[in-house]
Amino acid sequence: TQLLEQSPQFLSIQEGENLTVYCNSSSVFSSLQWYRQEPGEGPVLLVTVVTGGEVKKLKRLTFQFGDARKDSSLHITAAQTGDTGLYLCAGVVGNNRKLIWGLGTSLAVNP
Amino acid sequence: AAGVIQSPRHLIKEKRETATLKCYPIPRHDTVYWYQQGPGQDPQFLISFYEKMQSDKGSIPDRFSAQQFSDYHSELNMSSLELGDSALYFCASSPDGSTGELFFGEGSRLTVL
Numbered sequence: 001t002q003l004l005e006q007s008p009q010f011l012s013i014q015e016g017e018n019l020t021v022y023c024n025s026s027s028v029f030s031s032l033q034w035y036r037q038e039p040g041e042g043p044v045l046l047v048t049v050v051t052g053g054e055v056k057k058l059k060r061l062t063f064q065f066g067d068a069r070k071d072s073s074l075h076i077t078a079a080q081t082g083d084t085g086l087y088l089c090a091g092v093v094g095n096n097r098k099l100i101w102g103l104g105t106s107l108a109v110n111p
Numbered sequence: 112a113a114g115v116i117q118s119p120r121h122l123i124k125e126k127r128e129t130a131t132l133k134c135y136p137i138p139r140h141d142t143v144y145w146y147q148q149g150p151g152q153d154p155q156f157l158i159s160f161y162e163k164m165q166s167d168k169g170s171i172p173d174r175f176s177a178q179q180f181s182d183y184h185s186e187l188n189m190s191s192l193e194l195g196d197s198a199l200y201f202c203a204s205s206p207d208g209s210t211g212e213l214f215f216g217e218g219s220r221l222t223v224l
Contacts, residue, residue: 030210030211031210031211033211033212033213035213035215040199040218040220041217041218042115042201042203042215042216042217042218043154043201043213043215044215045212045213045214048210048211048212050210088153088154090211090213092210092211098156098159098167099156099211099213101153101154101156102153103152103153104153106151
């Protein structure tokens with residue numbers, strides 16, 4: 001059973017556009033992470049959100065954790081070709097540190 | 112900064128052969144995870160170790176086994192390899208007291224012919 005629904009699954013945009021990726025669940029997470037993965041490489045941690053309603057910014061990336069800690073979003077402003085990759089959200093339920101993964105959003109930013 | 116080291120990076124095996132993947136976690140990280148990722152799929156959790164003891168088990172086939180050694184490195188042993196075992200195998204480590212963040216190695220690509 002997939003507890004984390006990530007959308008959209010695929011996204012192809014032009015450089016300079018904005019985009020938002022969503023991660024939704026019926027479960028409450030103690031923390032949620034966003035990773036970015038390039039082909040043939042391991043996922044790289046971008047951010048961890050812990051507090052409901054939390055907003056974190058990394059340059060052009062804005063991450064938000066829902067008030068109820070059941071959902072999260074990643075917004076990219078003025079996308080660049082270097083943003084191309086697979087974006088994965090992963091949530092931790094309880095204290096067991098086992099990650100529940102979303103299926104990923106494959107982002108292609110075209111020049 | 113030191114990262115998670117995995118070896119080998121690429122491995123080609125025949126069906127029914129055996130393969131061993133190695134993982135060296137980031138120093139002072141107490142938990143090691145193994146993941147399998149097929150093409151276009153999200154990482155599938157296989158197994159994890161905390162302080163050299165198995166802490167959690169995911170979708171790891173019975174043909175696979177893993178252990179963590181006294182120096183905290185871990186090995187994933189895969190026997191009776193099948194074509195469907197072809198995938199990227201990632202090791203990740205996590206520090207004690209963290210909120211579950213994983214630091215991944217670059218992966219080992221296994222191809223079974």
